[in-house]
Amino acid sequence: MLSTDGMINYVEKSDAKEFVIATEVGILHRLKKVKPQASFYPLSENAVCEYMKMISLEQLRDALYYERYEVKVPDEVAEKARLPIRRMLELT
Numbered sequence: 001m002l003s004t005d006g007m008i009n010y011v012e013k014s015d016a017k018e019f020v021i022a023t024e025v026g027i028l029h030r031l032k033k034v035k036p037q038a039s040f041y042p043l044s045e046n047a048v049c050e051y052m053k054m055i056s057l058e059q060l061r062d063a064l065y066y067e068r069y070e071v072k073v074p075d076e077v078a079e080k081a082r083l084p085i086r087r088m089l090e091l092t
């Protein structure tokens with residue numbers, strides 16, 4: 001199991017010509033851009049995240065600009081999320 005970037009990096013570095021993708025089918029477009037000569041097979045054509053399709057760039061921009069839609073999570077969930085978030089920020 002890999003993150004989105006993990007999958008992209010794996011495909012980019014792999015010598016394989018065919019991949020079975022077991023995640024949201026929206027990633028297929030991105031993978032084809034990384035390795036156009038490869039074939040990608042979704043485990044399910046119905047693997048579509050309806051929530052990912054609901055957010056536009058304009059909505060994201062406005063949410064950040066106007067500081068809308070605060071998300072609150074339990075402390076134990078927030079604590080578990082801090083480490084990977086810190087690691088991502090260290091990469092920038």
